Amino acid sequence: MGVALEKLPGIVERFPGGSVAVTQLDQAINLARSNSLWPLMFGTKCCAIEMLMATGAAHHDLARFGAEVARASVRQADLMVIAGAIVKKMAPRMRLLYEQMAEPRYVIATGSCAISGGPFMYNSYTIVRGADEIVPVDVYVPGCPPRPEAFFWGLMTLQKMIREGETIREPGIRRKPVMAALPEDVSMHDIRREICSALIEDNVVDVAKAADEKPWARKVREWIQKSSSR
Amino acid sequence: MSVQIRTLEEHLHASPQADSELTTQEYLVNMGPQHPIAHGSLRVVLRLDGENVKFVIPVPGYVHRGVEKMCEHLTYRQIIPYTDRLDYLSAIMNNWAVAKTVEKALGIETNARIETIRTIMSELQRLQSHALWWGVTGMDLGAYTAFLYGFREREIIGEIFEETIGARLTMNYIQPGGLMYDIQPDFAAKVKKLIPYLHGCIAQYETLLSGNTIFQERLRNIGVMDGAEALALGCTGPILRASGVPLDLRATEAYGVYDQVNFNVVVGAVGDSWDRYYVRLHEMRESLRIIEQLIDNVPEGDYATLRYNEELILPEGLHYGQTETARGAFGVFIDSDGKRPHPRRLHFRSPSFNNMWVVTRIAAGWRIADFIAIQSSLDLVIPDIDR
Ligand code: SF4
Numbered sequence: 001m002g003v004a005l006e007k008l009p010g011i012v013e014r015f016p017g018g019s020v021a022v023t024q025l026d027q028a029i030n031l032a033r034s035n036s037l038w039p040l041m042f043g044t045k046c047c048a049i050e051m052l053m054a055t056g057a058a059h060h061d062l063a064r065f066g067a068e069v070a071r072a073s074v075r076q077a078d079l080m081v082i083a084g085a086i087v088k089k090m091a092p093r094m095r096l097l098y099e100q101m102a103e104p105r106y107v108i109a110t111g112s113c114a115i116s117g118g119p120f121m122y123n124s125y126t127i128v129r130g131a132d133e134i135v136p137v138d139v140y141v142p143g144c145p146p147r148p149e150a151f152f153w154g155l156m157t158l159q160k161m162i163r164e165g166e167t168i169r170e171p172g173i174r175r176k177p178v179m180a181a182l183p184e185d186v187s188m189h190d191i192r193r194e195i196c197s198a199l200i201e202d203n204v205v206d207v208a209k210a211a212d213e214k215p216w217a218r219k220v221r222e223w224i225q226k227s228s229s230r
Numbered sequence: 231m232s233v234q235i236r237t238l239e240e241h242l243h244a245s246p247q248a249d250s251e252l253t254t255q256e257y258l259v260n261m262g263p264q265h266p267i268a269h270g271s272l273r274v275v276l277r278l279d280g281e282n283v284k285f286v287i288p289v290p291g292y293v294h295r296g297v298e299k300m301c302e303h304l305t306y307r308q309i310i311p312y313t314d315r316l317d318y319l320s321a322i323m324n325n326w327a328v329a330k331t332v333e334k335a336l337g338i339e340t341n342a343r344i345e346t347i348r349t350i351m352s353e354l355q356r357l358q359s360h361a362l363w364w365g366v367t368g369m370d371l372g373a374y375t376a377f378l379y380g381f382r383e384r385e386i387i388g389e390i391f392e393e394t395i396g397a398r399l400t401m402n403y404i405q406p407g408g409l410m411y412d413i414q415p416d417f418a419a420k421v422k423k424l425i426p427y428l429h430g431c432i433a434q435y436e437t438l439l440s441g442n443t444i445f446q447e448r449l450r451n452i453g454v455m456d457g458a459e460a461l462a463l464g465c466t467g468p469i470l471r472a473s474g475v476p477l478d479l480r481a482t483e484a485y486g487v488y489d490q491v492n493f494n495v496v497v498g499a500v501g502d503s504w505d506r507y508y509v510r511l512h513e514m515r516e517s518l519r520i521i522e523q524l525i526d527n528v529p530e531g532d533y534a535t536l537r538y539n540e541e542l543i544l545p546e547g548l549h550y551g552q553t554e555t556a557r558g559a560f561g562v563f564i565d566s567d568g569k570r571p572h573p574r575r576l577h578f579r580s581p582s583f584n585n586m587w588v589v590t591r592i593a594a595g596w597r598i599a600d601f602i603a604i605q606s607s608l609d610l611v612i613p614d615i616d617r
């Protein structure tokens with residue numbers, strides 16, 4: 001009610017007074033969307049090795065974030081990772097790819113090349129100084145190239161934005177992308193450690209303790225005592 | 231009642247349309263610039279007849295950043311980070327080409343430690359590059375597992391790089407007159423531990439992919455190119471060697487400390503996609519052999535003979551230097567005016583550019599699926615083509 005769901009994040013109806021209706025259903029849908037991003041295999045330069053290949057491989061494993069289904073076809077993808085420099089010859093093609101992508105679609109620009117032109121900003125006659133000139137970008141991931149962990153931070157930022165409905169765009173209004181730089185006192189090692197410990201917590205089960213909590217545990221214990229005292 | 235058995239051909243002749251000729255029509259198909267096989271953004275226009283490739287026209291330029299023009303505004307030390315971003319899979323070898331050219335032009339002497347470390351690092355990077363290529367080739371031909379294995383080794387070697395250099399991809403390590411940083415104290419121990427492990431990995435590669443019948447069927451006798459044609463096209467690196475021409479700058483020019491180590495120049499016999507595949511696998515073994523011989527006695531000494539703020543002005547004239555990267559000869563051609571610390575004009579001779587044109591010669595006559603195998607076996611890096 002109030003929100004045209006199938007058009008999210010395209011059109012949001014406004015109530016008098018400027019507020020926007022976000023219903024419970026939206027939250028559920030956004031949660032689902034944020035956890036099943038399908039990135040497009042689209043890399044132009046060095047960043048593609050780190051962003052799309054290294055993160056997709058076993059060591060860094062993008063699958064932990066539910067975004068490992070890299071698609072070769074634009075029609076099946078909803079996340080465009082702009083990995084690398086965009087030059088003037090490529091820019092119209094990139095726009096075409098973006099327009100062919102399934103809605104709702106999200107864009108992450110990784111690397112300084114895609115953010116501002118990066119190392120090629122000065123004296124280059126072909127570079128597009130920022131992918132945001134061509135397609136609306138949601139999240140920037142700085143670095144040259146960003147580490148895979150930094151890319152994950154950017155992805156997590158995007159997921160959070162999707163969950164909170166912040167990726168909704170209004171027609172005709174240009175919004176600034178969010179810079180997913182790491183907070184000042186957080187280092188790569190912290191993130192690695194946290195991901196590691198989260199994985200261990202999730203995956204390691206204390207069998208004895210888990211068994212003790214089961215309703216049949218008391219019966220088993222009594223039975224063992226009886227049989228040992230006999 | 232008798233049953234008449236006819237072959238397909240007889241059927242066709244017997245059919246009423248036998249004399250009205252079936253004709254097909256040629257058409258053009260665009261592959262890329264966004265295409266998983268393009269490994270970047272190379273556009274290829276294919277002229278097809280059904281599924282048969284008639285002609286291939288590569289259209290480069292989708293990542294052309296004008297690096298050579300930009301270099302006219304940069305000092306020689308500033309050029310080095312840009313060479314990382316050409317062929318990013320052999321960044322250290324590219325750095326070395328610039329450093330070597332500048333050193334030769336200025337007559338800068340380096341010591342044995344610098345040259346040894348440069349050689350070891352280059353070979354490590356060659357291993358890393360070939361491991362990635364092996365994985366990606368597997369993925370292109372439908373074996374996704376290969377990709378995971380290839381990247382496993384890449385990450386392990388990458389960690390050694392990271393410890394010393396601080397970068398995973400864009401190294402910026404070899405400088406004119408030295409290195410950026412000295413190696414870590416436990417560098418040698420770690421690399422030594424790596425060597426037997428990588429030997430095991432290459433053996434694993436063989437069992438995983440090389441022995442696979444489907445894989446062999448898709449590569450053997452596909453896209454054959456003989457040595458003369460490869461030389462005429464200006465190919466270098468594993469592609470040229472797979473065609474039977476033993477041209478390896480490491481052996482013929484012997485820069486660094488390559489003249490003090492034993493290694494074989496691997497050559498192929500047939501010049502097909504399979505040879506290009508196998509030459510690279512063997513080259514990994516040779517790289518390991520080179521590292522094995524050097525790692526035990528890295529000489530003592532300084533890691534840089536020049537100060538980093540020293541102004542480098544090349545004498546007037548033309549200077550050329552080249553190194554053997556994982557893809558072939560990477561050359562740097564500098565025209566200096568002898569007054570300013572920048573080049574007047576600069577040209578990079580990148581191996582992938584010449585290697586790319588091979589597809590126009592050898593892909594015609596094959597199916598689209600074979601074209602994928604051929605392009606995959608060429609190991610192109612697109613930003614190196616476009617610059
Ligand atoms: S940001 Fe750096 S690593 Fe990424 S594409 Fe640009 S130059 Fe390459």
